[in-house]
Amino acid sequence: MKILVFVTPKKNVLDPQGAAVGHALESLGFSGLKSVRVGKLIELEASVADTPEFRTRLDQMCRDLLSNPVIEDFRYEILPHA
């Protein structure tokens, strides 16, 4: 199965990259954007079953390495047949 991990800057944390991309989009003529935030997409492929234990391990991976809880939030999607 495939796991998509989305890591995004926390809502109250300044996102200079997002702000710069927002300005660039404005200068391209895309007005009316309220905000732009830049995060990461991390794709994992696993050959194990989607069990509660695996979910616990996945949460741990996201907390301990894939995201930094001081500045980032994470969520993931599991695509069983991808």
Add this chain to the structure above:
Amino acid sequence: MQISVIQFPGSNCDQDAYHLFATGLRAPTKYVWHKEKSLGDADLVVVPGGFSYGDYLRCGAIARFSPVMGAVRDFAARGGLVLGICNGFQILCEAGLLPGALIRNACLEFRCVTCELAVQDSTPAFNRAALGNSIRLPIAHGEGNYRIDEAGLARLVGNRQILVRYASNPNGSLDAIAGVRNEQGNVFGLMPHPDRAFERFHPSRDGIAFARSVLAARFPELVRGGARQSA
């Protein structure tokens, strides 16, 4: 006194840090490769600047899992002195040895400039009496924008954990924070480079006094003669 400078793949200020202590302070100094599981004898462990592991994922995120970092963690837990400079500061934050995190500079530019830093009264050895009201140290980073939540900032201020603040904020750091220590007072980290401020040809020689004030947490005699004098 034994100083140990950690070397990660991608460290590029390991030699600068080595010479700050070996030449600037004339202290016995050695390198420790990141694969070592033990630090051996050490009174101060320096985590130097650079781009450890290419700064992949986040600055310092991968270095934190190096074998040597287990030893650094144990050493710090026993009260050992640890100093993280630039990428070393980022690594110590990622490892949870220091509070907060460093993100992209608000200006989005890599900033390479000598900064005036307002010295804060933090410890019996790290304060304005020992260092003067301000010191000048160079910065060279793209991700030195210090972040911490409100409660964390209140703790830093309440415990006097802030070491230095930028006189003119170059990177958007919260509360102009340039360097902090842990609550116990044995782990120090900062984005500016004391290791690039000790030679006659450097823009400043304040790195020596800075390093002495860190070492003085264990060797108080080092600041007795006046930390501002160079070795």
